[in-house]
Amino acid sequence: MEGRPSNSQSEHVELLRKIREFTRAIVEDLSNGRSPTILIDRFRNYCKNPIANCYCSSDKSYGKEILTLRRESHVHRLDVLLRVLLIVQQLLHENKHGSKRDIYYMHPSVFSDQSVVDRAINDICLLMQCSRHNLNVVSVGKGLVMGWIRFSEGRKIFDCINCPNSANPVPVYVEEVKDIISGAHYILVVEKESVFQRLANDQFCNKNRCIVLTGRGYPDIPTRRFLRLLIEKLCLPAYCLVDCDPYGFDILTIYRFGSMKMAYDAKYMRVPEIRWLGAFPSDSENYSLPEQCLLPLTAEDKRKIEAMLLRCYLQREVTPWRLELKLMLQKGVKFEIEALSVHSLSFLSESYIPSKIQGGVHI
Numbered sequence: 001m002e003g004r005p006s007n008s009q010s011e012h013v014e015l016l017r018k019i020r021e022f023t024r025a026i027v028e029d030l031s032n033g034r035s036p037t038i039l040i041d042r043f044r045n046y047c048k049n050p051i052a053n054c055y056c057s058s059d060k061s062y063g064k065e066i067l068t069l070r071r072e073s074h075v076h077r078l079d080v081l082l083r084v085l086l087i088v089q090q091l092l093h094e095n096k097h098g099s100k101r102d103i104y105y106m107h108p109s110v111f112s113d114q115s116v117v118d119r120a121i122n123d124i125c126l127l128m129q130c131s132r133h134n135l136n137v138v139s140v141g142k143g144l145v146m147g148w149i150r151f152s153e154g155r156k157i158f159d160c161i162n163c164p165n166s167a168n169p170v171p172v173y174v175e176e177v178k179d180i181i182s183g184a185h186y187i188l189v190v191e192k193e194s195v196f197q198r199l200a201n202d203q204f205c206n207k208n209r210c211i212v213l214t215g216r217g218y219p220d221i222p223t224r225r226f227l228r229l230l231i232e233k234l235c236l237p238a239y240c241l242v243d244c245d246p247y248g249f250d251i252l253t254i255y256r257f258g259s260m261k262m263a264y265d266a267k268y269m270r271v272p273e274i275r276w277l278g279a280f281p282s283d284s285e286n287y288s289l290p291e292q293c294l295l296p297l298t299a300e301d302k303r304k305i306e307a308m309l310l311r312c313y314l315q316r317e318v319t320p321w322r323l324e325l326k327l328m329l330q331k332g333v334k335f336e337i338e339a340l341s342v343h344s345l346s347f348l349s350e351s352y353i354p355s356k357i358q359g360g361v362h363i
């Protein structure tokens with residue numbers, strides 16, 4: 001756990017006050033022989049009714065979850081919640097930061113699994129109405145960025161423009177990112193590090209004035225917050241390039257709509273402006289991919305696609321995405337972005353991406 005300049009002092013004091021009030025109410029209930037009742041707002045990113053007139057992903061809670069000591073599963077959940085809250089309180093008092101992994105290792109036998117800690121942190125954010133970084137809980141950082149951008153994070157300067165084809169880590173303390181300067185025309189988000197490296201090797205950012213970002217698979221919170229910040233500050237269009245398979249499509253939806261594990265601060269992470277650049281199921285024909293490059297969908301792939309087709313936001317907001325996803329199921333095949341290299345190693349950076357962006361072939 002490390003110490004560093006932190007959230008403003010008044011935010012700190014307010015959060016510590018909320019934590020004290022919350023725990024005092026629980027202790028009072030217990031000392032009076034009552035079971036404490038804890039209400040946690042529930043948010044929903046999507047429902048499974050494509051024709052629903054619902055309020056999913058609208059930042060409004062759709063109900064409350066009630067935790068009491070009368071249910072055994074809740075007893076453990078509350079135990080975890082209070083232990084994590086105590087650690088958070090300590091981090092705030094000592095002005096230190098810790099990762100979710102650090103917290104897990106403080107009581108591994110009680111927590112039993114990382115996901116238990118993750119849920120407690122999410123619950124605490126909802127209860128205290130704050131973002132995870134306000135709790136001084138940070139990620140290790142997974143994302144990479146390169147291209148026409150310069151910014152500072154605290155006292156550190158990230159000057160990517162000096163060497164636009166070198167990978168830089170996405171800043172973890174996104175709330176401290178300032179002085180963003182860019183000469184880019186667009187932001188390209190790629191699902192995979194291998195594609196990011198391919199573009200770096202092809203000097204893609206030298207030839208195309210852009211910023212390239214990857215979350216290396218499912219993006220973490222800093223990567224999504226950073227992307228959102230760049231779009232807000234620079235007002236640039238953003239395109240997303242993912243594998244043509246159910247995981248690629250799911251990752252695309254996470255950038256645009258957020259993940260199902262909705263947090264209090266989900267609204268700071270969604271990027272409704274993002275456009276899907278590829279790879280589309282229809283690209284296999286449009287780019288004459290040979291059959292050897294196409295893999296049959298597994299039974300699990302098909303189940304995943306069928307479930308995704310039901311997500312209400314696809315019908316409501318991005319019908320063309322849904323049509324392409326349906327086509328994936330009809331064709332029964334998937335392919336990786338790298339399959340496009342069958343034409344030539346640099347086909348992706350020299351032809352596919354520039355022609356799609358210039359020709360407006362995105363949805």
Ligand SMILES: [Zn+2]
Pocket residue numbers: 045046047048049052054055056312313
């Ligand atoms: Zn819905």
